[in-house]
Amino acid sequence: MSAQIIDGKAFAAALRERVAGVAASFEAAAGRKAGLAVVLVGEDPASQVYVRNKHKQTIACGMESFEHKLPAETSEANLLALVEQLNADPAVDGILVQLPLPSHMDEQKVIATINPDKDVDGFHVVNVGRLATGARGFVPCTPLGCVMLLKDKLGSLSGLDAVVIGRSNIVGKPMAQLLLAESCTVTVAHSRTKDLPGVVRRADIVVAAVGRPEMVKGDWLKPGATVIDVGINRVPAAEEGKTRLVGDVDFASASDVAGAITPVPGGVGPMTIAVLLRNTIVAAHRNAGVAFDETTL
Secondary structure (H helix, E strand, O other), X not given: OOOEEOOHHHHHHHHHHHHHHHHHHHHHHHOOOOEEEEEEEOOOHHHHHHHHHHHHHHHHOOOEEEEEEEOOOOOHHHHHHHHHHHHHOOOOOEEEEOOOOOOOOOHHHHHHHOOHHHOOOOOOHHHHHHHHHOOOOOOXXXXXXXXXXXXXXXXOOOOOEEEXXXXXXXXXXXXXXXXXXXXXXXXXXXXXXXXXXXXXXXXXXXXXXXXXXXXXXXXXXXOOOEEEEOOOEEEEOOOOOOEEEEOOEOHHHHOOOXXXXXXXXXXXHHHHHHHHHHHHHHHXXXXXXXXXXXXXX
């Protein structure tokens, strides 16, 4: 048996297309484009690539992209002042401060300064609380993208047994909340979990988000399980001096047992920016008081 491949790249492209359609009708209704502001502090190469992609895709979807690149030595006070300025700017619907920040800045303090209704990353404690209580807010992009892929593959998730491996604030915890909201029975497993393979083997849905290359083996899985691999790890390639990308799941052994699986790359990765754009156009409608059916996205 060989698992079906869940094509995140194709799903993300279709989502971006829907967002572009909604962005065009928003512009007609509101008399302005939806706007996303991205703040990058310092020269982290991975962050630079990510911000460049966000900028390109925001423009391609018919939205405004406001880029703010600050030197690494920028003071925390100056960054907070910029965030407050963006909070007050009616052209800006979504604000994203690219993490990680330089070590002299308090990430939590910076995130807490963003207006929760413009926090399209879903990291503000107000949005975390809204997610936990089922209120309307913004959900972190990667876990929301994972749930979209799961529902596209499985339909209703109600009653399914789900194991989330990893308990980060960015993926693991919000993923668990989203799966609970879909009426799954959810276990959050982590590095201290006893008999992790045994826990994983019970699950109809496995979400791996631990940041350890190829940790989850095929013999950890229940036959036919759906596996969502959030990990992106660089490991040495066969060729000297080269690296390759792998997930947190050992794809070769897992795809012999799983019913469906996301590849790395090309699975969850492309969903993150597509969901960010989705969150931004939703924020634009809410901020401008323009009604639309959010379930279409």
